[in-house]
Amino acid sequence: SLCHLDGEYLPLRDAKVSVLDRGFIFGDGIYEVVPVYEGRLFCFDEHMGRLERSLDELRIPNPHDRGGWRTIAERLIEASERSPSQSLYIQITRGVAIRDHAMPAGLIPTVFVMLNPLKPVADKARAEGVACVTAEEFRWQKAHIKSTSLLGAVLARQISVEAGAAETLMFRGELLSEASSSNVWVIRDGAVAGPVPDHRVLRGIRYGLLQRLCESRGIPFALRDITRDEVFAADELLISSATKEIVPVTRLDGRPVGKGVPGPIYQALYAAYQDAKQ
Numbered sequence: 057s058l059c060h061l062d063g064e065y066l067p068l069r070d071a072k073v074s075v076l077d078r079g080f081i082f083g084d085g086i087y088e089v090v091p092v093y094e095g096r097l098f099c100f101d102e103h104m105g106r107l108e109r110s111l112d113e114l115r116i117p118n119p120h121d122r123g124g125w126r127t128i129a130e131r132l133i134e135a136s137e138r139s140p141s142q143s144l145y146i147q148i149t150r151g152v153a154i155r156d157h158a159m160p161a162g163l164i165p166t167v168f169v170m171l172n173p174l175k176p177v178a179d180k181a182r183a184e185g186v187a188c189v190t191a192e193e194f195r196w197q198k199a200h201i202k203s204t205s206l207l208g209a210v211l212a213r214q215i216s217v218e219a220g221a222a223e224t225l226m227f228r229g230e231l232l233s234e235a236s237s238s239n240v241w242v243i244r245d246g247a248v249a250g251p252v253p254d255h256r257v258l259r260g261i262r263y264g265l266l267q268r269l270c271e272s273r274g275i276p277f278a279l280r281d282i283t284r285d286e287v288f289a290a291d292e293l294l295i296s297s298a299t300k301e302i303v304p305v306t307r308l309d310g311r312p313v314g315k316g317v318p319g320p321i322y323q324a325l326y327a328a329y330q331d332a333k334q
């Protein structure tokens with residue numbers, strides 16, 4: 057399939073980057089994953105806002121304005137074999153330089169964009185929910201940056217793989233942060249709560265989306281500190297991401313969550329989410 061690399065459109069297999077790229081050497085870059093439904097970018101402006109904030113944090117100049125990014129995305133969508141759901145991957149690294157930890161001045165950022173088919177979450181997971189496990193937070197203190205340095209996420213995800221589970225929920229002390237590549241939502245007495253999106257958490261684009269969906273359905277929604285006890289006492293648990301939308305978690309560390317089946321708030325929010333995609 058076609059991808060975009062530094063201003064050119066070319067087959068993915070022909071796209072090559074220097075071994076001195078700081079993305080390869082240091083993981084010195086940021087990325088975004090944007091859902092595309094029926095050829096339409098979903099929550100594109102929100103994703104662009106986060107991309108701009110991540111670049112600012114790393115002091116990498118933004119190679120394109122929003123219109124420029126949209127043009128690249130739309131050309132790839134146009135050239136793609138259309139599937140109902142696709143995901144756009146955008147990566148920007150600081151660029152190519154002789155290896156030195158210090159940020160070299162004046163580098164040209166490396167831009168890579170690809171479009172992939174998005175496999176929908178399995179029917180079984182939607183019908184029965186998924187299992188998750190918990191771990192102590194061991195990632196870094198700047199989780200709000202959507203960095204391509206993803207070793208912490210890889211190690212965290214593997215814990216769940218080896219436990220036969222879908223995701224690893226992490227706790228910093230007694231407080232919930234997030235999962236390896238998704239945010240976590242706790243539902244109790246009909247109200248949805250998520251961790252405050254500070255440096256401990258990547259502020260998922262679904263933070264804003266779920267808040268809007270809750271407001272439209274009259275479901276109370278709050279961002280606050282959430283303890284381990286609250287997570288284990290939840291009526292329902294959800295994980296969210298660009299690629300998973302929202303998925304019910306019905307087992308945690310081998311114990312059932314609430315009644316152990318996807319609950320009414322999940323059902324209501326999932327229906328609202330599908331409406332929002334139209």
Ligand code: PDD
Pocket residue numbers: 089209234235236237238239257258259260261262263296297298299
């Ligand atoms: N991951 N937290 C982490 C650590 C993530 O990596 C992600 C997304 C999220 C959810 O953010 P959003 O709702 O904007 O997708 C939360 C993407 C999908 C990935 O790494 O592939």
